[in-house]
Amino acid sequence: MTELFAERALLADGWARDVLITWDEGGHITGLRPGADPGRAPRAPGPILPGMTNLHGHAFQRAMAGRAETRGPSHAGEDSFWTWRETMYDLALALQPEDARIIARHLAIECLKRGYTALCEFHYLHHDTDGHAYADPAEMSLATVGGLRESGIAVTHLPVLYARGGFGEAPLGDRQRRFHTTPETILEIVRRTAARHGTDPLVRVGLAPHSLRAAPVEMIAEAVDGLDDIDDAAPIHIHVAEQEKEVADCLATHGARPVSWLLDRVAVDGRWCLVHATHLDGSETRALAARGAVAGLCPTTEANLGDGLFPLLPYREAGGAIGIGSDSHVSRDPARELALLEYGIRLTERRRNRATDMDTPSVGGTLWRAAAAGGAQAAGADAGAIALGRRADLIALDGAHPDITERDGDAILDGWIFAADETPVDSVWVAGRWVVGEGRHALEGEAATAYRRCLARLFAAA
Template sequence: MRLDIAQGRLAGITRDVAPDAADERHAVALPGLPNLHSHAFQRSFAGGAEVRGPSGDSFWTWREAMYRAVDRLDPDEIEAIAAQAYVEMLEAGFTRVGEFHYLHHGRDGGAYGDCGELSQRIAAAADATGIALTLLPVFYAHGGFGGQAPTHGQRRFINDVESFGRLMESARHAVSGLPDAVLGIAPHSLRAATVEEIAAILPLAQGGPVHIHVAEQTREVEDCLAWAGRRPIEYLLDTADVDARWCLIHATHMSEAETLAMARSGAVAGLCPITEANLGDGIFPAPAFVAAGGAYGVGSDSNVQIDAAGELRLLEYSQRLALRARNVLAMSEGRSTGEALFAAALKGGAQALQGSGSLTVGAPADIVSLDAAHPSLTGRSGAAMLDGWIFAVAGNAVDCVWRRGEKLVAGGRHRARESVRARFRAALDKIAA
């Protein structure tokens, strides 16, 4: 099969054709996966909260440690950290990232001269590394359900509706020069944004995607029930026009009725299995959701470990552990589990980020090749290649990655790996000083 590329897009796909001498040849080509949920700045904090506290640990104690880490970051460090995360994503087979960006202000909580300074730094990191960007500026106004006052640790995130409108204008300008860039919007959560505020900011998305954290933790569910008398997803679906533009991040703790209602809404479930395991969140009810027609994609969230195949593997393995069964998300007899996972994450991620989800004529040439000589891929073909990559490879079997037809990764290494890594090390040395 020959893929012809012109102006960054697939111009032709020809089957059963002999290669020309000038053709670059690879054994396995896949569409690049979308990473639908990232907090790039948290890459600096990866592995930084793995010491047990005096009374046990949870998501909430991790969050306080993360707030302390945020206090040390300036714009140059944030850009360097984001670039490192994006290099690692490309090397893992992600070609588009949904950056759920909620770090907006200076270390004292004051606005920068340009309120979109840090959105511009995210765009600069995407530009330098070549990853496709869906930027999701986060609206964050409160510290808990019912419009509670934010805490000191949240001071760098906070906007009101008016200041957030200015931030969105700056963010739109920041991504305007990036190829295939998308601007969406992200009310952080029902804890951090009231439904009235969510309704007020939605027009700022101008048709772009809408992402929100919801029902990640059992305490969140309990607090929502105590405040509103309804569970978080029940409350969101009752009070907002949730549709296929929306991506509900985590949605871990749902009743059966919520699971079916979310699937019917058309919203994508944004699953981050590695982070959810690291934080002790819980296990998403995937079989029931998928059986009801629900769409899902995967993201690297806290970037504690950036591994496209690893997210898919842990998604399946968590279901196996919970249900004491195998090949759970294949969903039908005779289907490859790896193929089912990859196809679902590709489709759901593309919907959630409003990016391409296939290698078809006219689509951006975002291509990932696998090393067919890898011991865990040798002798495999078709869907079995995906099974080998997701379930059997130790390390990374991604060989090359093209974004808009430009080769960014060769031999598993991003072309800017060393320079980006040097900036990342310098940034971490500075904040540790």
């Protein structure tokens, strides 16, 4: 298939009717003809939208979704991100490369079926279970990327620099033994992963300093310099200011808040994605927006972990770019992320319809356009909009779905994001390749069976 006819399509310059979309063998859009005759082109089952990038995730954590929702006996009612992390370590210390591949494939299929067409994998599970490097130091990266790509999803792989157990010179704990890297070793993983997937146009490899508590700015600068020698446009992601404790520790160690400390010492620009950035003051909010970086927001995980709320409205007013991710994968649905992003503001301000602007008064329309564009930027991909030269990452909704039918324009997105309990996504194309049709993926049965068997092995003693 190299063409598609849609009665309604959200193009880069707005909604259009009777659109004939064509693309080349590389999956890039070569033609957009509103008001066209369909001819023999396949017809979309409903409205066509640009696919969404899931800009932040740790694929292996899909296996623990819903398994950290019981208060631990030693937590005395004080469960937090820091206690959740212990459950994550239990899983991280049990996984084998084949487990990582199976979990990643199943996750990617779930994401595709809900409208994600690309995924950024923030990957810090590097070594064997005893903490020693594999014969190929990129073993876990290659297993994870392989599983993701089996699904057909586009991948931006971000091997993680993880050198410290906290601010200052705190060493990694024993339960973090699979994570340890230096600038030199993480760049070797980047090189090996890029070399293995060098002929695949749907794999991009970047770098992710885990956080300021795990990677001092001097190490970050060294790693970024090395990355520039490999690919000076490669994406760079970092966790920052997710937790109040992180902010307090940074202030105690450096006398500055995390985002200020980072921006003052590192040349953060449009290549960067600052994930979470939950706890910003006003000056940090404006400074981050001015750098052109993307704020990577993961509302369902941030709610699940009790992180807090990102200052979306002042950040957007300052011109800041956003994208969304599923992080720990307690949800794999972009509509749910966007709804929660808006609902957090409504609950705080006790007002409605907040994440809009004068040009697009629809909340759903505003958020989908912003997150699709910001996600593509964070992935380092020529996607995020239906426009000439962009990758043909497309999703088609079911025009007969009860929350889509009898709606037009941005009201379609409002219906999906704020009303649909079941996804209305019918079909998905990644770089022009049809990977989901009638709500089904060709590998979903096989992948789900393998995933269930994987869970049985991992949690047999639980």
